[in-house]
Amino acid sequence: MTTIKDVARHAGVSVATVSRVINEAGYVHEDTRRKVENAIQELNYTPNEVARSLYKRKSRLIGLLLPDITNPYFPQLARGVEDRMQESGFRLIFGNSDESQSKEQDYIQTFVQNNVVGVISSTNDPGSLSYRSLKIPVVFLDRISSDRPAVYADGREGGRMAAQQMVQRGSRQITVMQGPAHIRPAQDRFQGAIEALQDMGMSYQITQTTSFSFTEADRWARELFEQYPDTDGVIASNDITAAAVIQEAHRLSKRIPADIQIIGFDDTPLSNLLSPALSTIRQPAYDMGRAAADLLIQLIEGTAGEQRTIQMPVQFIERATTRSLS
Amino acid sequence: MTTIKDVARHAGVSVATVSRVINEAGYVHEDTRRKVENAIQELNYTPNEVARSLYKRKSRLIGLLLPDITNPYFPQLARGVEDRMQESGFRLIFGNSDESQSKEQDYIQTFVQNNVVGVISSTNDPGSLSYRSLKIPVVFLDRISSDRPAVYADGREGGRMAAQQMVQRGSRQITVMQGPAHIRPAQDRFQGAIEALQDMGMSYQITQTTSFSFTEADRWARELFEQYPDTDGVIASNDITAAAVIQEAHRLSKRIPADIQIIGFDDTPLSNLLSPALSTIRQPAYDMGRAAADLLIQLIEGTAGEQRTIQMPVQFIERATTRSLS
DNA sequence: TTGTATGCGTTATCAG
DNA sequence: CTGATAACGCATACAA
Numbered sequence: 001m002t003t004i005k006d007v008a009r010h011a012g013v014s015v016a017t018v019s020r021v022i023n024e025a026g027y028v029h030e031d032t033r034r035k036v037e038n039a040i041q042e043l044n045y046t047p048n049e050v051a052r053s054l055y056k057r058k059s060r061l062i063g064l065l066l067p068d069i070t071n072p073y074f075p076q077l078a079r080g081v082e083d084r085m086q087e088s089g090f091r092l093i094f095g096n097s098d099e100s101q102s103k104e105q106d107y108i109q110t111f112v113q114n115n116v117v118g119v120i121s122s123t124n125d126p127g128s129l130s131y132r133s134l135k136i137p138v139v140f141l142d143r144i145s146s147d148r149p150a151v152y153a154d155g156r157e158g159g160r161m162a163a164q165q166m167v168q169r170g171s172r173q174i175t176v177m178q179g180p181a182h183i184r185p186a187q188d189r190f191q192g193a194i195e196a197l198q199d200m201g202m203s204y205q206i207t208q209t210t211s212f213s214f215t216e217a218d219r220w221a222r223e224l225f226e227q228y229p230d231t232d233g234v235i236a237s238n239d240i241t242a243a244a245v246i247q248e249a250h251r252l253s254k255r256i257p258a259d260i261q262i263i264g265f266d267d268t269p270l271s272n273l274l275s276p277a278l279s280t281i282r283q284p285a286y287d288m289g290r291a292a293a294d295l296l297i298q299l300i301e302g303t304a305g306e307q308r309t310i311q312m313p314v315q316f317i318e319r320a321t322t323r324s325l326s
Numbered sequence: 327m328t329t330i331k332d333v334a335r336h337a338g339v340s341v342a343t344v345s346r347v348i349n350e351a352g353y354v355h356e357d358t359r360r361k362v363e364n365a366i367q368e369l370n371y372t373p374n375e376v377a378r379s380l381y382k383r384k385s386r387l388i389g390l391l392l393p394d395i396t397n398p399y400f401p402q403l404a405r406g407v408e409d410r411m412q413e414s415g416f417r418l419i420f421g422n423s424d425e426s427q428s429k430e431q432d433y434i435q436t437f438v439q440n441n442v443v444g445v446i447s448s449t450n451d452p453g454s455l456s457y458r459s460l461k462i463p464v465v466f467l468d469r470i471s472s473d474r475p476a477v478y479a480d481g482r483e484g485g486r487m488a489a490q491q492m493v494q495r496g497s498r499q500i501t502v503m504q505g506p507a508h509i510r511p512a513q514d515r516f517q518g519a520i521e522a523l524q525d526m527g528m529s530y531q532i533t534q535t536t537s538f539s540f541t542e543a544d545r546w547a548r549e550l551f552e553q554y555p556d557t558d559g560v561i562a563s564n565d566i567t568a569a570a571v572i573q574e575a576h577r578l579s580k581r582i583p584a585d586i587q588i589i590g591f592d593d594t595p596l597s598n599l600l601s602p603a604l605s606t607i608r609q610p611a612y613d614m615g616r617a618a619a620d621l622l623i624q625l626i627e628g629t630a631g632e633q634r635t636i637q638m639p640v641q642f643i644e645r646a647t648t649r650s651l652s
Numbered sequence: 653t654t655g656t657a658t659g660c661g662t663t664a665t666c667a668g
Numbered sequence: 669c670t671g672a673t674a675a676c677g678c679a680t681a682c683a684a
Contacts, residue, residue, distance in 0.1 A: 001383075001440075003661055026664090049439040050380045051661030056674045057327075059376070061419075061440070070405045072596070082395075082422055091436055093387075094420040096408055110417055112327075115373040139491070154668055157678050162676045214595040231573045243599035250601050269540040270398070270596045273569035275576050329677055340655045347681055352680090353653050377677030380660050 001042045011039035020046060053115045062296065063111035063119035065095045067103060071212055073238070073285060074122075079139060080289020081120055088297055090117075097123065099182070105130050112136070118296045122180050126150070138301035141292040142285075143323055144184055149299060149308040153283040153291040155185045158276040158314035159192025162235045162263045162281050165316055168199055169323045171233025171261050174207045175224060179237035180212065186237055189265055189281070193235050209237055217244035225252060232260050239264040239271045246321065262321040276320030284312050328369045332464040337365035348373060379438070379441045381464055386621065389437035389445035390420045391430060397538060398594040399564070399611060400448070403467060409410065411643055414623055416443075423449065425508070431456050438462070444622045447529020451478070463625035465537050467618040468611075471511055475625060475634040477618040479609040481511045484640035485518025488561045488589045488607050491642055493526055494647045497559025497587050501531045501550060505563035506538065510561055515591055519561050532629030535563055543570035551578060558586050567599045590645040610638050 002198035004022075006013045013032060020026045021036045028036075039045075060084055066074045082092055089285050093116060095107040104123060111119055118137045125131075126145035131138055140150040167176050176193050179186025197204045200263040203230050209220040224234065229252075236242035242264030246256060254260050256276055264271055267282035291310050298304035318324075331346075334341045339358060346352045347362045354362075365371070366400035388411055392400045406420055419442060421433040430449060434456050437445055444463045451457075452471035457464055468478040492500050502519050505512025523530045531554050535546040547570035550560065555578075562568035568590030572582060580586045582602055590597055593608035617636050624630035644650075 001661095004663095005661075015662080016664085016671055017669090017675090020670090023663080029655075029669060032669080046435060046439055048380075048441075049436070050376055050441050050663050051676090053376045053381050053676095054374075054660090054678090055664085057676070059440075060436075062421075067399045068405070069395065069408075070595070072398060075398075079394070079396045079422065082420070086421070086463070087400075091433075091440070092420050094390075094418050095406075095412070096405065107417075109372060109388075110375070112383075113372055115374075115376050115471050147471050157655050163362070217599070239477070240599065243596075247601050247603070248598065269396070270569075270599070272540070273543070273566065273573065273596070274599070277573070277603045327677095330677080330679095331677080341678075343653090343654060346654090349679075358653080370666070374677050376658090378677090378679080380662090381678050381680085464661060 001048070002032050002045045002046075003048065004106040005303035006043055007036065007039045007045050011035045019120055025035050027309070045221070047239070057115060058117045059115040060090050061114055061116040062090045062092050063107065063116045063121075064092045065077045065097050065107055065119065065121040065123065066094075067099050067122055069098050072240070072270055073266050073283075075270070077122070077289040077292075078292075080286040081141070081293045082289075084290045084293030092295070099124055101125070101128070105183040108134065113241040118300050120296055124184065137296055137297070138203070139292045139296045141288065142185060144188075146245035146309070149295055149304075151288050151295060151310045151312065152185065152316050153288065153312045154275055155188030155314070156192035156195070158265065158281040158283070159194070159235070160190035161314065161316050162189070163200070163202075165279075165322060166233045166235060166261060166263060167197075167202055169257075169261060171323060172202070173205070173230040173231045174202065174233040174235065175207060175228050176223065177220065177237040177241055178206055178208050180210050183212075186212075190237070205231065209241060212238055212240060214240060217241050218247070221245045221248035234260065234262045236262060236264050239266045239268045239278060242280065242321075243270065243274055245275055246276070246278070257323045261323060264321075268315050271317075274317065279319045281313045281319045282319050288312050327374070328371045328373065330371075332369055333362065333365045333371050336369055338387075348576055350619070361377075366560060374410055380631065383441065384443050385441040386416050387440055387442045388416045388418050389433065389442045390418045390443065390449075391423050391433055391449065392420075392424050393448055394422050398566070398596055399609075402594070402611035403448070403615040403618075404613040405465070406617075407619045408615075410616045410619030410623070425450055427451070427454070427624045434460065444472060444626050446618050446622055448477050450510065450577070459568050463622055465618045465622045465625070467614065468511060469637075470514075472635070476619055477614050477636045477638065478511065479614065479638045479640050481514030481640070482521070484591065484607040484609070485520070486522040487517035487640065488515070489519040489522035489526070489528075490592070492559045492561060492587060492589060493523075493528055493604075495587060495651060497584075498528070498556070499531070499557045500528065500559040500561065501533060501554050501557040502561045502565055503546065503563040504532055504534050504535050509538075516563070520652035531557065535567060538566060540566060543567050544573070547571045547574035550574070552645050560586065560588045562588060562590050564594045565594045565604060565606055568606065568647075569596065572600055572602070574602070583649045587649060590647075593643050596636040597643075598645065605645045605648040606643050608641045608643045614638050
């Protein structure tokens with residue numbers, strides 16, 4: 001590896017001077033600058049980030065902690081984060097937490113061991129000591145924390161929208177799927193739906209699910225129809241379970257949306273590929289990722305304003321699993 | 327931050343001794359060890375990886391470069407890599423390349439600047455200088471390189487299987503979708519299919535696609551049916567395009583699989599959620615990720631055997647878009 | 653068995 | 669405007 005020392009020697013100057021031209025700090029004569037720049041070119045030198053990081057006690061690294069990149073909602077968050085970070089020259093140390101506290105702690109530890117300058121996390125417990133004791137900025141993504149920086153979608157409003165659409169479009173025996181209890185956004189959208197249903201004076205049914213995983217989605221769908229065979233409207237806990245509900249409805253020869261309407265949540269890319277295409281409440285995942293990255297950068301650079309929690313709007317996407325509005 | 331010096335002082339020994347107990351290297355008296363371990367506990371000390379990395383000229387970091395995490399095939403690869411790396415205490419610096427050479431180079435540069443000890447990459451150009459000049463082990467994932475370590479699926483065989491299944495199950499006007507020209511696996515599966523079709527003496531048709539992106543999938547599907555409205559069997563370039571073909575077939579009131587059979591490629595999680603569920607050629611993405619990580623670790627530790635390119639088997643997954651065998 | 657001193661590659665301070 | 673040098677936190681060679 002070629003070091004600053006090699007460059008200095010090659011250019012006939014001291015390392016200090018080389019450092020100055022690299023960092024554009026302090027004075028350096030035009031001629032010397034050119035000599036150094038040439039040397040850098042010729043030796044194909046790039047500064048060692050590790051040495052830099054050691055001296056400055058901070059790197060250009062960001063920690064990103066997501067529950068499971070295999071869940072189709074998260075890649076978009078990740079991508080938003082990455083794109084924004086990339087633009088500002090930050091790199092990502094990435095990990096899956098599987099919603100496990102210990103894995104999370106593990107990652108956070110190595111984050112600080114590697115001098116990351118900030119972390120973005122979708123944790124279920126933003127208040128935990130692991131985060132409180134961190135001395136670097138943290139932004140919670142897709143998670144709510146009233147007193148700490150966070151970017152999330154308005155899940156409650158999303159739930160409300162889903163319920164209103166269901167009712168407006170004619171469903172009368174609505175079943176609401178309640179997502180995993182420990183995942184805040186899942187509960188928010190659930191609450192929102194229930195709330196709106198009650199406001200409208202509608203009766204409704206509830207089914208429980210305890211995960212967002214692909215493997216169990218079928219089960220939730222089957223259980224739903226076993227419990228409520230006559231339901232004519234399903235507000236799913238997310239797009240994956242909605243997809244499973246579509247399948248199960250087909251199996252039971254129910255016509256969608258004539259016999260039963262279905263609304264998903266997230267608007268993951270797959271929802272538009274389902275048959276029929278899934279009506280859903282869109283969360284702007286990519287933009288949320290970007291926003292979180294943006295906020296974190298501001299926090300790092302000390303340019304963040306007062307507004308440190310960002311709630312993004314959700315949106316009803318009308319596709320083919322809901323009836324048209326007369 | 328608490329450093330080795332603090333621990334040393336607190337334990338009443340020298341930093342060298344502390345270092346010895348941390349690394350379990352050299353001799354250290356049982357009593358001193360205990361003292362040091364206590365100090366470590368009390369001060370909640372964890373070694374600074376950056377300083378370590380600087381001294382040893384190698385970190386515990388791995389670079390992972392994928393085209394686009396937003397494409398549902400890649401999260402599984404990523405997850406496999408992460409899980410295996412995690413088991414051995416390696417962390418990932420992750421980036422999306424978007425198939426762009428310059429982004430790739432950028433990332434590779436920062437990988438080495440950060441002293442990563444190895445990289446895993448799904449590049450379209452494994453032979454490029456960026457990789458050849460790397461002095462750390464590289465494993466190509468989902469990409470073929472005859473002379474360099476690589477883990478990939480047997481795409482050609484996958485294509486063959488798809489064609490054979492199609493024919494066995496009765497399609498006679500088969501359309502093969504050709505994926506993006508610059509993506510090797512896409513071409514392999516295409517070649518395999520063509521090859522098998524020819525071997526069986528079947529005639530066939532070809533449509534071109536130039537991307538695997540969600541946004542364009544509909545277009546490929548539409549074009550397919552415009553060109554070959556009477557096709558009764560589609561071998562899609564991947565699951566996403568297959569999903570689009572299913573939708574388009576529905577729109578045209580074709581019955582699946584009675585009027586038209588469809589076979590996808592990859593077996594991404596979404597394929598089982600489509601309606602009808604998609605028959606597809608499975609690539610063991612998660613295992614491929616793990617295998618790549620495993621191979622890389624062996625390379626890093628110098629325990630790798632002769633076998634440095636691993637071809638994983640593919641498998642026909644029968645679901646509902648193909649007819650049953652008599 | 654333990655401690656001292658040196659260097660890993662950079663940046664920043666301070667003379668010159 | 670430039671150079672020598674200390675320091676960042678750690679691991680090792682060498683002495684003791």
